[in-house]
Amino acid sequence: MKFLTSAVGLVTFTAALARDPQAPLSESSSASSAKSPQSRPNIVFFLADDQDVHLDSLAYQPAVHRHLIDEGLTFRRHFCTVALCCPSRVNLWTGKAAHNTNVTDINPPYGGYPKFVSQGLNGHYLPIWLQEAGYRTYYTGKLFNAHTVENYNEPFPAGWTGSDFLLDPFTYSYLNSTWQRNTDPPVSHEGDYTTDVISQKAKGFLKDAVETEDPFFLAIAPVAPHSNVEVDHGTQITPDAPFKVTPPIAAERHKDLFKNVQIPRTEHFNPDKASGVSWIRQLPKQSSVQVEYNDEFYRSRLRALQAVDELVDDIFGLLEQHGILDNTYVIYSSDNGYHIGQHRLPPGKECGYEEDVNVPLIVRGPNVPKGITTDQVTSHTDLVPTILELVGAQPKDDLDGTAIPLREAEISRSDGRRHEHVNLEYWGFALAEGKYGFAEEDLSGKLILFVACTCHGHGFLQ
Numbered sequence: 390m391k392f393l394t395s396a397v398g399l400v401t402f403t404a405a406l407a408r409d410p411q412a413p414l415s416e417s418s419s420a421s422s423a424k425s426p427q428s429r430p431n432i433v434f435f436l437a438d439d440q441d442v443h444l445d446s447l448a449y450q451p452a453v454h455r456h457l458i459d460e461g462l463t464f465r466r467h468f469c470t471v472a473l474c475c476p477s478r479v480n481l482w483t484g485k486a487a488h489n490t491n492v493t494d495i496n497p498p499y500g501g502y503p504k505f506v507s508q509g510l511n512g513h514y515l516p517i518w519l520q521e522a523g524y525r526t527y528y529t530g531k532l533f534n535a536h537t538v539e540n541y542n543e544p545f546p547a548g549w550t551g552s553d554f555l556l557d558p559f560t561y562s563y564l565n566s567t568w569q570r571n572t573d574p575p576v577s578h579e580g581d582y583t584t585d586v587i588s589q590k591a592k593g594f595l596k597d598a599v600e601t602e603d604p605f606f607l608a609i610a611p612v613a614p615h616s617n618v619e620v621d622h623g624t625q626i627t628p629d630a631p632f633k634v635t636p637p638i639a640a641e642r643h644k645d646l647f648k649n650v651q652i653p654r655t656e657h658f659n660p661d662k663a664s665g666v667s668w669i670r671q672l673p674k675q676s677s678v679q680v681e682y683n684d685e686f687y688r689s690r691l692r693a694l695q696a697v698d699e700l701v702d703d704i705f706g707l708l709e710q711h712g713i714l715d716n717t718y719v720i721y722s723s724d725n726g727y728h729i730g731q732h733r734l735p736p737g738k739e740c741g742y743e744e745d746v747n748v749p750l751i752v753r754g755p756n757v758p759k760g761i762t763t764d765q766v767t768s769h770t771d772l773v774p775t776i777l778e779l780v781g782a783q784p785k786d787d788l789d790g791t792a793i794p795l796r797e798a799e800i801s802r803s804d805g806r807r808h809e810h811v812n813l814e815y816w817g818f819a820l821a822e823g824k825y826g827f828a829e830e831d832l833s834g835k836l837i838l839f840v841a842c843t844c845h846g847h848g849f850l851q
């Protein structure tokens with residue numbers, strides 16, 4: 390029965406493709422149809438790191454609520470296709486599935502920045518296409534893993550008018566991050582709080598962008614609420630090198646918040662009865678000591694997100710101050726989701742569970758309905774086609790996704806016609822974050838591999 394339902398989804402998807410969903414939209418009666426270069430919309434893209442939907446983290450971000458959820462469209466069924474930073478980010482920025490980018494891991498030989506380069510993708514991803522369409526492009530924060538203090542210029546990431554990247558092995562060092570601007574050498578920010586550093590850089594790029602007449606794309610990719618990672622030596626973070634993963638670190642001003650908050654005790658939280666594939670089914674029920682540790686880990690994530698929320702608030706303030714808020718699409722998402730204690734798992738991602746793959750997506754902008762939640766099934770693969778369509782760029786015929794209908798007219802036109810499944814895949818190891826590991830018999834480094842097509846549409850959300 391389930392198979393039958395998904396087969397219907399497939400037919401619908403094929404039909405949608407036949408209608409050429411990447412053809413430029415015509416909002417025929419609206420003002421945006423007469424597009425002079427100056428009136429083309431700007432795009433600001435916030436990409437958080439490891440932020441969940443299912444652990445309710447968004448509920449602790451008042452600015453995200455005020456500026457995005459209340460004023461835009463929230464996708465309840467948006468998915469990353471690989472629940473791991475680098476393959477997910479490469480999927481997001483190239484518009485191609487991981488089995489087509491061949492970037493399936495965070496480190497070489499199967500992933501990381503060197504793999505993105507060797508697969509020829511540095512010449513074929515979103516910022517290049519946006520520049521071809523006449524956009525100025527800016528990026529600050531974490532781009533990919535294994536983008537390091539040594540390989541940052543071999544070559545430089547292409548396509549950016551302005552860039553200021555976090556570099557490994559200091560990417561997740563909340564209080565000692567290293568940044569690399571344009572073609573300058575890396576600079577250490579020892580003692581500065583990472584999200585406050587990115588906030589300054591993002592505001593700087595926004596000011597640069599508004600000084601010109603061209604429309605712009607600005608991506609802001611803070612590291613929160615990812616775990617804090619300290620590396621003993623070496624330039625990469627690999628399972629073989631000594632490194633320590635601890636809860637994320639809050640800005641001093643947020644460190645005492647949320648003292649009584651706990652991980653939501655949902656059905657899957659530390660269940661009495663184990664389930665799932667063998668390595669997960671073998672996990673013992675977590676002790677009360679472990680659960681208390683996980684609750685504090687959870688609070689640390691919420692505290693770390695507070696500076697991200699301030700950053701969002703500041704950027705909206707600037708957009709308003711410059712009078713460009715009404716002509717700017719603002720997107721908020723995360724590379725992948727996160728679990729803490731669900732299915733008895735220690736903090737981490739990499740699995741196919743909803744906690745890991747269902748991620749935030751909120752979009753606000755011209756003609757996007759306000760304060761609405763949608764059940765359209767979408768994935769990161771769809772974001773490049775969506776952005777290309779928003780800016781009126783030439784559609785690409787070798788992408789794996791379909792533009793997401795965002796404006797009122799398109800949403801009603803597409804109702805029931807979009808695909809109801811997403812392709813999820815995973816190709817590597819699972820890492821337990823925090824101090825407890827997987828179990829007494831440590832399973833870290835366990836190789837997991839799955840390629841799955843899951844159905845998430847109406848009536849068959851699993």
Ligand SMILES: *[C@@H]1O[C@H](CO)[C@@H](O)[C@H](O)[C@H]1NC(C)=O
Nearest residue numbers: 490491492498499500504508
């Ligand atoms: C994918 O990457 C692997 C590992 O580097 C390599 O052996 C393989 O040839 C690549 N495949 C393609 C199609 O590029």
Ligand SMILES: *[C@@H]1O[C@H](CO)[C@@H](O)[C@H](O)[C@H]1NC(C)=O
Nearest residue numbers: 559565566567576577578579
């Ligand atoms: C901070 O990072 C720099 C490299 O950017 C490194 O040389 C220094 O040792 C680090 N400081 C600490 C306290 O780890």
